[in-house]
Amino acid sequence: xxxxxxxxxxxxxxxxxxxxxxxxxxxxxxxxxxxxxxxxxxxxxxxxxxxxxxxxxxxxxxxxxxxxxxxxxxxxxxxxxxxxxxxxxxxxxxxxxxxxxxxxxxxxxxxxxxxxxxxxxxxxxxxxxxxxxxxxxxxxxxx
Numbered sequence: 001x002x003x004x005x006x007x008x009x010x011x012x013x014x015x016x017x018x019x020x021x022x023x024x025x026x027x028x029x030x031x032x033x034x035x036x037x038x039x040x041x042x043x044x045x046x047x048x049x050x051x052x053x054x055x056x057x058x059x060x061x062x063x064x065x066x067x068x069x070x071x072x073x074x075x076x077x078x079x080x081x082x083x084x085x086x087x088x089x090x091x092x093x094x095x096x097x098x099x100x101x102x103x104x105x106x107x108x109x110x111x112x113x114x115x116x117x118x119x120x121x122x123x124x125x126x127x128x129x130x131x132x133x134x135x136x137x138x139x140x141x142x143x
Contacts, residue, residue: 001025002032002040056098056106063088064103081107 004014005025015022032040056064067087071079081104088098 002029003037005029054102056102060098061106064098064106067091068107080104 001014001018001020004017005011006029011022011025011029015025018025028042031042035041064084067084068079071083071087076083081100084103085098085100
């Protein structure tokens, strides 16, 4: 596709010939822009960034999880996001870079906590709604 576009064919005609959208042709032409065809990266890769732009630094994540365990075992009794942020501020002597919301998200996902935060639940046995409909068909029909 890229070779045909570089040879002077329009993206629309190349897309029609290959049976893909014009956007797909433009995507691959842009991916190969400025490179020889034998050196262009035509491998499939996931779209977007490999790491979220708003993710906490891994060292901060690790320290947050350590602080949570320490606060949980302490006599104070509070080990939530705000308590962890206060402990980080006391520890560093400055305003903590992590907000309680981002700390809470880290704790909610169960990241590195030794358990899965989201458990896949099995569906209920055999069509409960369908059985209810069949059992109440006469009352529904009278409506």
